[in-house]
Amino acid sequence: MNKFLLIAALLPLAAHADDLRPLRDAPPAFQSECGSCHVAFPPQLMTADDWRRVMRSLDKHYGDNASLDEKTRQQLEDFLVKYAGSAAKIGAGKTARAGELPRLTQTPWFERKHREVKPADWRHAKVKTPANCVACHTKAAEGSYREREIVLPDGRRWED
Numbered sequence: 807m808n809k810f811l812l813i814a815a816l817l818p819l820a821a822h823a824d825d826l827r828p829l830r831d832a833p834p835a836f837q838s839e840c841g842s843c844h845v846a847f848p849p850q851l852m853t854a855d856d857w858r859r860v861m862r863s864l865d866k867h868y869g870d871n872a873s874l875d876e877k878t879r880q881q882l883e884d885f886l887v888k889y890a891g892s893a894a895k896i897g898a899g900k901t902a903r904a905g906e907l908p909r910l911t912q913t914p915w916f917e918r919k920h921r922e923v924k925p926a927d928w929r930h931a932k933v934k935t936p937a938n939c940v941a942c943h944t945k946a947a948e949g950s951y952r953e954r955e956i957v958l959p960d961g962r963r964w965e966d
């Protein structure tokens with residue numbers, strides 16, 4: 807591709823890098839299947855490699871079984887990979903032990919964004935796991951993570 811066309815094609819991505827609003831071409835199964843036990847996590851928050859690993863072991867999904875028929879599984883994998891975050895921006899999800907699935911809550915990007923959150927807030931009984939985005943991001947179920955929507959589990963607003 808022509809170098810300038812390539813840059814022009816990448817610019818909108820850079821400008822909206824932190825725009826996590828739901829993607830208009832998300833297959834309906836993304837919300838119904840991946841948003842039933844937890845929020846449908848924004849695809850932008852993990853790399854394509856990490857999404858592939860998650861989508862290829864749905865029968866052993868962080869201690870749960872999230873299996874899908876092959877057609878739906880492939881459709882969702884394609885969607886997640888299409889909008890996956892770049893390794894340069896997000897970084898790979900760390901895994902505590904070999905053989906464990908990567909976590910978007912353990913990427914360098916996620917840790918940087920949350921470095922001001924206090925240990926006591928993470929440990930709050932209403933949080934349980936960092937993957938419980940809705941415990942603090944009141945509009946996470948709708949895919950919105952704006953700072954002014956954050957209410958910590960003890961009722962404190964992050965931004966006044």
Ligand code: HEC
Nearest residue numbers: 839840842843860868870871872882909910911912935937
């Ligand atoms: C049957 C319930 C269930 C379904 C359906 C499900 N998940 Fe999960 N998912 C879980 C549980 C449980 C965890 C682990 C939560 C924890 O302990 O932190 C998890 C964790 C995750 C994580 C790691 C979050 C982190 O900690 O960073 C990702 C990524 C993920 N799920 C993606 C998906 C995708 C994509 C789908 C749809 C294909 C899906 N899940 C469907 C139950 C489910």
Ligand code: HEC
Nearest residue numbers: 919922923927928936937938939941942951952953956964
């Ligand atoms: C214990 C509360 C808590 C949980 C759980 C939590 N977050 Fe956050 N998150 C915060 C706080 C507080 C900030 C703002 C930090 C700051 O500005 O320094 C934040 C910031 C963010 C931002 C950046 C917002 C911006 O405009 O800069 C994103 C995106 C985000 N979180 C996504 C997530 C996702 C996705 C999950 C679940 C996988 C999650 N968070 C879980 C508290 C939480």
